[in-house]
Amino acid sequence: MILNNVRLLPELSGGVQTDCGSVEIQGWKIVKVSAEPVSCKTADEEIFDLGGKTLLPGLIDLHTHITMLGGAGEDCIGEPMKLLTVAVSQAQKALTYGFTTLRDCGSIDHVAIYARDMINKGIAPGPRILATGETITSSIAWKPGKGAASGVWVTDGAEEYRRNVRREAVLGADHIKIYASGSAYDPTGVPKHPIMTRDEIRTAVETAEMCGLYVASHCHADSAIRDCIECGVKTIEHATYLSDETIALLQRTEGCYLVPTLAAMYVSQTDPEQREFWLARLTPMLEACAGQIEKVYRKGEKMGFGTDSAPGSVQYEKGVEFQMRKDYCHMENIDILLQATKYNAEIAGIDHIVGEIKEGLIADLILVDGNPAEDISVMYHKPEKVFQAGKLV
Numbered sequence: 001m002i003l004n005n006v007r008l009l010p011e012l013s014g015g016v017q018t019d020c021g022s023v024e025i026q027g028w029k030i031v032k033v034s035a036e037p038v039s040c041k042t043a044d045e046e047i048f049d050l051g052g053k054t055l056l057p058g059l060i061d062l063h064t065h066i067t068m069l070g071g072a073g074e075d076c077i078g079e080p081m082k083l084l085t086v087a088v089s090q091a092q093k094a095l096t097y098g099f100t101t102l103r104d105c106g107s108i109d110h111v112a113i114y115a116r117d118m119i120n121k122g123i124a125p126g127p128r129i130l131a132t133g134e135t136i137t138s139s140i141a142w143k144p145g146k147g148a149a150s151g152v153w154v155t156d157g158a159e160e161y162r163r164n165v166r167r168e169a170v171l172g173a174d175h176i177k178i179y180a181s182g183s184a185y186d187p188t189g190v191p192k193h194p195i196m197t198r199d200e201i202r203t204a205v206e207t208a209e210m211c212g213l214y215v216a217s218h219c220h221a222d223s224a225i226r227d228c229i230e231c232g233v234k235t236i237e238h239a240t241y242l243s244d245e246t247i248a249l250l251q252r253t254e255g256c257y258l259v260p261t262l263a264a265m266y267v268s269q270t271d272p273e274q275r276e277f278w279l280a281r282l283t284p285m286l287e288a289c290a291g292q293i294e295k296v297y298r299k300g301e302k303m304g305f306g307t308d309s310a311p312g313s314v315q316y317e318k319g320v321e322f323q324m325r326k327d328y329c330h331m332e333n334i335d336i337l338l339q340a341t342k343y344n345a346e347i348a349g350i351d352h353i354v355g356e357i358k359e360g361l362i363a364d365l366i367l368v369d370g371n372p373a374e375d376i377s378v379m380y381h382k383p384e385k386v387f388q389a390g391k392l393v
Contacts (some may be wrong), residue, residue: 001024001025001026001048001390002024002025002045002048003023003024003025003048003055003365003387004037004038004047004048004050005020005037005049005050006018006020006021006022006023006053006054006055006367007019007021007055008033008035008054008055009054009373011334011337011373012056012057012337012338012342012356012357013033013055014033018035020036020037020052021033021034021035021036023055023357023365024038025363026390027390028362028363028389028390029361029362029363029390030357030359030360030361030362031359031360033357050385053369054368054369054370054371054372054378055357055366055367056098056337056341056357056366056367056368056372057354057355057357057364057365058098058099058341058354058364058366058387058388059097059099059340059341060099060100060101060305060341060344060345060354061101061102061103061305061306061307062103062347063237063259063261063304063307064094064102064104064306064307064308064311065106065107065308066088066090066102066111066112066115066129067086067087067108068106068151069308069309069310069313070310070313072310073086073087073107073111074108083108084111084114084115084118087107088115090310090312091119091126091127091311092125093316094311094316095125095127095386095393097316097317098366098382099127099311100128100364100366100386100388101127101130101344101348101354101364102128102129102311103129103130103132103174103175103216103306103348104116104129104130104131104132105132105177105216105218106132106133106134106135106151107131107132107134108151110131110133110134110171112129112131112133113131113133115131127388128354128388130175130348131173132175132176132177133171134168135151135177135178135218136155136161136165136179136204137152137154137155137179137195137218138155138179138195139154139155140195141179141182141189141195153168155200158197158199158200159203161178161203161207162203162204165207165208165211166207169211173213174213175208175213175214176204176208176213176214176215177216177218177237178196178201178215178216178218178233179195180201180218180219180221180224180228181194181195181219181221182221183218183220184240184264184282185264191220192220192221192222194227195224198230201215201228202231202232205232205233206232214234214235215233216234216235216237216259217236219237219240220238220240220241221241222241222242222243222246225239225242225246226246226249228256229246229249229250229253229256230253232256233256234256235304236256236257237259237306237308238289239258239259239260239289239292239293239296240288240289241285241289241292242258242289242296244295247292247296250301251301257301257302257347258296258301259303259304259305259347260289260293261306261308261309262286262289262290262293262320262321262324262325262328263308263315263320263321264307264308264309265283265285265286265324266320267279267282268314268315286324286328290328290329293329294331302347303339304343304344305321305325305339305343307320309321317381318381319381322336323376323380326376333373333374333375336379337372341356342355343355362390363388363389364388365386366383366385366386366387367383367386367387368383368384
């Protein structure tokens with residue numbers, strides 16, 4: 001199959017820059033990227049003329065949840081097949097928005113692991129899933145009576161963290177998720193409070209590394225962010241209250257990345273009482289976060305792209321994460337695109353298979369009408385076409 005007459009952006013296409021190029025796909029891989037269109041075909045070639053529109057690598061959401069967000073799956077606890085159906089359906093929605101890879105950062109009853117396996121085996125179509133399994137968090141973050149069935153392991157003390165990291169590894173997690181600070185989405189949570197000790201964080205990281213995994217940590221509080229950086233956590237999720245001193249520490253630390261999720265602070269509730277509550281809670285967080293994230297960006301730090309939003313939500317429908325990075329953090333268009341593709345792949349350790357339009361990589365691609373390097377609003381709605389592993393989906 002040849003995708004012909006496409007615009008390619010050099011930063012995302014192995015240096016190839018053209019307004020009328022071509023990409024050849026054999027099976028599920030990209031085998032040739034050319035600045036020139038194909039002018040003739042052989043009998044066994046299928047050529048699609050894409051009208052000079054822009055071809056991008058498939059998008060990667062490095063922080064989402066295919067259950068829990070928007071209440072997805074919460075009515076299925078104790079009904080595993082129903083829960084699996086909901087999880088796969090949620091994941092499939094992401095494909096229509098161009099997200100060919102999702103990193104699920106915590107699911108009910110480990111269902112993201114099973115959804116991942118179903119999709120990988122071809123039992124159901126869907127995006128590539130990098131699955132946490134269930135989040136490991138301290139007892140102060142979760143109300144009594146809730147536990148593993150709600151998507152978390154309530155854990156206290158270093159040895160309990162060691163045990164539960166090992167449990168997640170055995171159950172098939174691709175990475176480990178911990179909660180180092182209070183939660184914004186729990187109305188009683190205190191985001192500025194750290195809720196794990198350094199010993200607990202260090203033990204989780206050490207145990208994950210022994211299992212060939214890395215740790216992603218929910219962090220709003222500056223002190224929690226700093227502890228996680230110093231203890232070897234690979235990805236800092238949200239990074240809301242970030243001081244200049246912690247930014248300097250991040251710059252000195254190899255292998256640690258921020259994954260901001262600005263879209264999670266976009267208030268979409270329409271009920272007046274709920275809307276007023278969430279605006280009062282989340283708006284100050286957004287204002288604090290955006291300025292410091294812009295500082296990190298201006299210092300040249302590579303960062304990830306996450307939404308912490310449900311596939312099919314308003315945040316997905318309107319491309320809110322793209323909008324907020326542009327409007328609140330004043331990032332260049334091409335850098336936002338790199339964060340959502342190439343940089344995310346590098347951070348997640350999958351850049352050898354996806355993240356660019358490059359020979360030898362999997363043909364996860366999206367087609368958009370317009371040039372998002374010049375006008376990022378092109379990304380504020382669904383792409384025109386989505387290809388996953390060489391197939392039009």
